[in-house]
Amino acid sequence: MFYQDLKELSTNLSQLFTLENKQPVFSDFLVVTRNKTFECHRAILHARSAYFRGLLRSQMKETTEGKVEIRDISSEVMKNILTYIYTGSLEITRDNAIEILISSQKLLLDQRVLDNISQFVVRHVSLQNVAEVLSLSSRFSFETIHDYCIRFCILNFRELIHESSFLFLSASDLELILAADDLLIDSEQQLLESIIHWAKNRRDFNGQNEDLYQDEKNSPKNLIQKRLARLLPRIRFCEIEQTQLQVLQKQGILTNELFDDIVEFQCLRTQKVNAEEIENFLRKCKSRYSKSNFLAFQPRNCFPDSLVVSIKNTKLVNFLKNSIEDDVFFSQMRLGYSARQHGFFPLAFHEKVDNKGKTLVLMKTVENYIFGGYTEVGWVTDKQKWSTVNANWGWIGDPKAFVFVLKPSVNGEDHTPQKFDIKKGEEKWAILYRDTAGPQFGYDIRITSWDVNSVFDMIYSNLGNNYQLEGSDNPFKQKRKIPDSLEAWKIKEIEVYFI
Numbered sequence: 119m120f121y122q123d124l125k126e127l128s129t130n131l132s133q134l135f136t137l138e139n140k141q142p143v144f145s146d147f148l149v150v151t152r153n154k155t156f157e158c159h160r161a162i163l164h165a166r167s168a169y170f171r172g173l174l175r176s177q178m179k180e181t182t183e184g185k186v187e188i189r190d191i192s193s194e195v196m197k198n199i200l201t202y203i204y205t206g207s208l209e210i211t212r213d214n215a216i217e218i219l220i221s222s223q224k225l226l227l228d229q230r231v232l233d234n235i236s237q238f239v240v241r242h243v244s245l246q247n248v249a250e251v252l253s254l255s256s257r258f259s260f261e262t263i264h265d266y267c268i269r270f271c272i273l274n275f276r277e278l279i280h281e282s283s284f285l286f287l288s289a290s291d292l293e294l295i296l297a298a299d300d301l302l303i304d305s306e307q308q309l310l311e312s313i314i315h316w317a318k319n320r321r322d323f324n325g326q327n328e329d330l331y332q333d334e335k336n337s338p339k340n341l342i343q344k345r346l347a348r349l350l351p352r353i354r355f356c357e358i359e360q361t362q363l364q365v366l367q368k369q370g371i372l373t374n375e376l377f378d379d380i381v382e383f384q385c386l387r388t389q390k391v392n393a394e395e396i397e398n399f400l401r402k403c404k405s406r407y408s409k410s411n412f413l414a415f416q417p418r419n420c421f422p423d424s425l426v427v428s429i430k431n432t433k434l435v436n437f438l439k440n441s442i443e444d445d446v447f448f449s450q451m452r453l454g455y456s457a458r459q460h461g462f463f464p465l466a467f468h469e470k471v472d473n474k475g476k477t478l479v480l481m482k483t484v485e486n487y488i489f490g491g492y493t494e495v496g497w498v499t500d501k502q503k504w505s506t507v508n509a510n511w512g513w514i515g516d517p518k519a520f521v522f523v524l525k526p527s528v529n530g531e532d533h534t535p536q537k538f539d540i541k542k543g544e545e546k547w548a549i550l551y552r553d554t555a556g557p558q559f560g561y562d563i564r565i566t567s568w569d570v571n572s573v574f575d576m577i578y579s580n581l582g583n584n585y586q587l588e589g590s591d592n593p594f595k596q597k598r599k600i601p602d603s604l605e606a607w608k609i610k611e612i613e614v615y616f617i
Contacts, residue, residue: 148185149200154193156200166203168226191221199225215239216254223258240266245278249286272298279312285321289348296352299418300429306357317345346371351410354418355380376414379403383415393617400446416449423453425611426480426488434524437535441520442492447476450617457612462573467556472497474616479557481577483607486526489577491559493519493549505546516548521559521585538562538585547584556612560584577607
């Protein structure tokens with residue numbers, strides 16, 4: 119039998135700690151802050167803090183003198199932390215949480231303490247304090263808090279730009295925010311106006327406008343231009359009306375070259391020109407501009423009409439961009455086939471998808487799994503381009519094809535998609551062309567039906583067949599099997615994207 123009385127233990131230990139108007143009990147070490155001295159016990163400090171443990175084991179003067187001066191921690195915070203060291207109780211409020219976190223990190227308290235304080239901080243991030251929390255988390259390398267605050271700004275940007283705290287954001291943090299494809303804004307024009315406002319009125323945490331310098335080199339006008347030069351590459355100018363672009367050109371915000379290219383790109387998109395002409399134009403632009411400047415030609419939301427991918431699927435969108443590695447494709451791709459819109463049968467699929475070149479397929483199941491695949495060749499009808507030919511079907515080779523699967527989110531937390539590249543030696547079986555089938559990638563993901571007008575409503579998956587499965591365990595073994603040992607999934611939607 120074990121008997122525990124942790125509450126009594128905490129109470130007894132607290133009696134050893136120096137409190138107001140009470141004499142210390144057997145204290146043998148002093149902790150000195152800016153305006154208060156705490157009488158403590160070496161053994162307890164040694165047991166509860168790696169900072170004090172290292173100090174007390176050393177031969178430094180603090181050990182021999184029996185005191186340490188810590189002037190960069192306030193007496194109120196030090197008292198709170200010492201109370202925790204003695205009793206395990208820590209009083210955290212909105213006003214002291216960040217300071218306690220910084221001090222706890224300095225004193226090398228247990229990681230669980232730091233994690234609990236960090237969780238408290240992120241729970242109380244608001245439009246009013248997010249800039250300050252971002253600044254402190256950057257300064258003291260609290261990466262979890264910093265990442266949370268960046269996401270908070272991305273998802274609340276419409277409201278944030280109307281808060282005074284917006285002007286306190288750093289340029290580096292704004293760069294991260296503006297780069298997000300899922301940045302929630304009403305329009306790219308609104309975003310640009312807010313950035314210009316920030317550049318003109320940027321403030322530090324002393325309440326001053328950073329543009330107020332006497333040095334001619336760092337005059338307000340020059341500083342504004344420098345700030346805009348850093349952030350403008352994050353603006354998607356292709357989504358701003360031409361009349362507004364002309365104003366930006368006259369103001370010197372937009373270079374003549376970029377203005378001309380953006381306007382030409384917008385004209386090509388509205389005219390009835392073939393996709394190849396637009397793609398060639400974009401590839402010429404890509405060769406002239408840096409990766410960040412090329413964002414001007416890319417819509418912020420790559421999947422505006424999708425029922426499969428929402429703006430919140432950040433991990434999936436980033437995965438696709440990193441896997442396909444073709445900015446031009448994402449700049450120009452459009453939804454060409456939707457099963458719900460055009461029909462759940464092969465004839466509709468092939469009428470919309472055949473001979474489109476680079477193709478991205480997204481499939482969602484009723485269980486909210488997302489399957490997908492990418493091919494640079496696409497479903498070509500020219501049998502001479504097939505790697506193997508039969509009567510009315512054949513395999514199409516593609517060494518750059520891949521498939522992926524994304525599990526449903528859990529408690530609002532998205533998974534990272536799992537990617538399966540085509541196996542070496544299996545490239546000629548990358549995708550199947552069959553007039554009675556929908557999209558099929560090897561024998562790994564396939565959608566079939568009896569004839570061209572029969573409805574297909576199931577996805578059959580056998581991952582790890584022609585495509586390389588990362589690891590040895592198939593994460594879908596728990597799904598029910600159909601007779602030929604493949605796994606069946608009820609289709610909710612199929613979407614196909616191409617230029």
